[in-house]
Amino acid sequence: MAKKVLVAGGGPAGLGAARVLGRLGVPTLLVEKEDKLGGRPVLEGYHTLIPRKLKPSQVLGPYIKEVEDNPNVEVKLKTELEACEGEPGNFKVKLSNGETHEVAAVVVATGFQHFDARRKGELGYGLYPDVITNLELEQMFSREGKLYRPSNGQLPKRVAFVFCVGSRDRQLGVTNVHCCRYGCALSGLQGSEIREHYPDVDVFCYYMDVRTYGTWEYPFYWAPQEKYGVRYVRGRIAEITYSPADGRLRVKHEDTIVQRPAEVPMDLVVLVLGMEPSEGTKKVAKILGLAQDPDSQFLIPSEESGSNIISNRPGVFIAGACKGPIDIESSLSEGEAAAAEAASFIGAKVSV
Amino acid sequence: MAIHERSLVEPERILRKERLVVEGIDVSGDWNLIILPRVINDYDLDFAKEIINSPDGKTINQCYQCSYCTASCPVHNYWDERYNPRHFIYLARLGMIDELQKRADVMWRCVSCHKCTHRCPKGVLVEEVLKVILRTMAKKGLIEEYPSKKFDKFFTEQVLEYGRIEDGELLFGWIEKQGYKVVKDPILKKPIPFIGETPEWLKELTMKPIKSMNIGFLMLNAKHMLFHPRTKNWNRFKQVLRKVMEEEGALAH
Numbered sequence: 001m002a003k004k005v006l007v008a009g010g011g012p013a014g015l016g017a018a019r020v021l022g023r024l025g026v027p028t029l030l031v032e033k034e035d036k037l038g039g040r041p042v043l044e045g046y047h048t049l050i051p052r053k054l055k056p057s058q059v060l061g062p063y064i065k066e067v068e069d070n071p072n073v074e075v076k077l078k079t080e081l082e083a084c085e086g087e088p089g090n091f092k093v094k095l096s097n098g099e100t101h102e103v104a105a106v107v108v109a110t111g112f113q114h115f116d117a118r119r120k121g122e123l124g125y126g127l128y129p130d131v132i133t134n135l136e137l138e139q140m141f142s143r144e145g146k147l148y149r150p151s152n153g154q155l156p157k158r159v160a161f162v163f164c165v166g167s168r169d170r171q172l173g174v175t176n177v178h179c180c181r182y183g184c185a186l187s188g189l190q191g192s193e194i195r196e197h198y199p200d201v202d203v204f205c206y207y208m209d210v211r212t213y214g215t216w217e218y219p220f221y222w223a224p225q226e227k228y229g230v231r232y233v234r235g236r237i238a239e240i241t242y243s244p245a246d247g248r249l250r251v252k253h254e255d256t257i258v259q260r261p262a263e264v265p266m267d268l269v270v271l272v273l274g275m276e277p278s279e280g281t282k283k284v285a286k287i288l289g290l291a292q293d294p295d296s297q298f299l300i301p302s303e304e305s306g307s308n309i310i311s312n313r314p315g316v317f318i319a320g321a322c323k324g325p326i327d328i329e330s331s332l333s334e335g336e337a338a339a340a341e342a343a344s345f346i347g348a349k350v351s352v
Numbered sequence: 353m354a355i356h357e358r359s360l361v362e363p364e365r366i367l368r369k370e371r372l373v374v375e376g377i378d379v380s381g382d383w384n385l386i387i388l389p390r391v392i393n394d395y396d397l398d399f400a401k402e403i404i405n406s407p408d409g410k411t412i413n414q415c416y417q418c419s420y421c422t423a424s425c426p427v428h429n430y431w432d433e434r435y436n437p438r439h440f441i442y443l444a445r446l447g448m449i450d451e452l453q454k455r456a457d458v459m460w461r462c463v464s465c466h467k468c469t470h471r472c473p474k475g476v477l478v479e480e481v482l483k484v485i486l487r488t489m490a491k492k493g494l495i496e497e498y499p500s501k502k503f504d505k506f507f508t509e510q511v512l513e514y515g516r517i518e519d520g521e522l523l524f525g526w527i528e529k530q531g532y533k534v535v536k537d538p539i540l541k542k543p544i545p546f547i548g549e550t551p552e553w554l555k556e557l558t559m560k561p562i563k564s565m566n567i568g569f570l571m572l573n574a575k576h577m578l579f580h581p582r583t584k585n586w587n588r589f590k591q592v593l594r595k596v597m598e599e600e601g602a603l604a605h
Contacts, residue, residue: 202397221416222414222416222474225413225414225416226413226414229404229413231445231446232416233446234417255392257417257439257442258392258442258443258448258451260390260391260392260451261389261390261391261392262391262392262393263391263392263393264392264393264394264395265394
């Protein structure tokens with residue numbers, strides 16, 4: 001009987017893993033909770049992906065097609081992992097559709113979920129229609145193709161990005177003290193897109209630090225400022241209020257460079273959401289007995305291994321945003337690396 | 353109502369009225385004193401855009417507030433901490449005019465050493481940008497012109513008129529502009545030196561070189577004072593120059 005590999009999750013990391021396993025000729029079972037493949041970028045309708053500024057269909061489309069077409073990969077949608085028994089190399093997994101499978105290795109790619117901005121009540125999300133999340137802004141671009149204020153449908157004169165909503169915040173408990181890694185860069189990109197298409201709209205980014213690390217520095221921090229004139233204001237937004245007199249929002253903060261409090265009028269406020277482990281990630285961690293970060297609940301790699309896709313349990317490999325915030329291209333490559341590790345673990349014969 | 357910690361509140365933020373009527377109700381007495389909040393209510397983006405859109409000010413957008421410029425600035429290091437190029441850039445870019453005006457007395461003090469520009473890791477032409485900020489503020493009447501600028505203007509006018517300056521006329525014309533009474537001869541309307549309200553320090557300053565001049569040079573100077581020397585063919589050139597300068601807005605500042 002052929003040794004099979006289970007890939008849990010059909011997002012970028014899961015697709016990366018399933019594509020490589022399929023190419024290597026390893027029988028693969030891809031299990032996805034939702035009714036289509038692609039993960040958050042496809043399900044939630046992202047517009048442009050950092051760092052290469054491509055559409056989700058451009059990046060993930062070829063992966064989805066190949067995974068669906070490859071006879072080695074069996075895709076099970078609307079299905080979750082329910083239980084797992086047995087030893088490494090010989091797991092018996094039970095799925096939510098009642099099936100049981102024998103698999104030799106598991107690639108966990110169960111991903112993240114967006115922070116629920118309603119938990120930061122002082123920012124008025126859910127209360128004022130013009131306070132939106134950066135996810136909703138992506139959807140505004142991808143689904144409606146235009147920028148507008150949800151309250152009246154008109155073009156805003158000023159847009160504010162509020163960094164670190166649900167990130168680096170001990171007030172939410174120990175679960176949200178990490179940095180979301182993508183927020184600064186995505187805001188730079190979204191701000192540039194707004195300025196490019198609507199040059200009369202002024203864009204402000206309210207930051208504490210700008211963490212566009214590595215090669216992201218120029219395209220997502222310098223270019224927005226130098227090329228598109230996005231303004232960066234240092235100070236964390238403490239409160240968002242609404243003024244009925246002019247129908248505009250006020251962002252309350254201290255400008256920490258000028259060292260003065262400020263309440264500046266804005267037409268549209270975009271909250272830059274943090275990342276949390278998805279429900280699936282937390283569930284899978286329990287089922288497979290994977291080590292989790294005690295604070296954030298993200299999965300953590302094995303302490304003995306220098307690689308961050310080797311889990312604490314032999315035969316189980318972890319890839320993508322289930323281990324913490326990560327960008328999509330890294331997610332794909334982690335999935336691909338995990339597939340290679342899984343294939344070598346089960347001793348698959350690869351014909352060259 | 354008394355303010356117990358008056359030192360904590362800048363005087364310009366305290367409003368006190370002898371009689372105060374709010375919505376028809378006389379609140380004079382205890383409630384006639386208002387402390388204005390420190391809150392920034394808005395950005396003046398038109399001001400900021402004027403700077404960003406000017407050819408010599410557009411590098412302002414490249415600044416990421418590392419303060420390399422200020423750390424290198426001799427004016428900041430040796431004279432007054434309120435002279436802070438990095439901070440001026442931040443304030444100008446957001447159009448925080450009241451904050452800039454608070455520093456109006458130190459803002460002209462750039463010594464043009466260009467250390468800021470040479471060292472800036474982002475390629476901001478700091479010295480140029482600061483000049484644009486000052487120019488824009490002066491144009492909008494937000495800052496008083498620096499005294500030396502007034503002299504520059506007077507000097508430029510004379511050069512434009514004759515193609516060169518004449519020391520006596522420049523000096524006494526300037527003295528007259530400063531409000532001193534200068535006596536002029538009735539025919540040519542030229543100032544007569546040292547008669548009238550010439551300040552003592554100026555008398556001393558000018559007498560020293562005059563004493564050591566030979567008589568021929570002195571006579572030449574006296575002739576020039578009466579008949580202002582002119583550059584050859586200046587009248588034709590002057591018109592062109594004036595026109596170009598007006599077009600470029602160079603005369604206004």
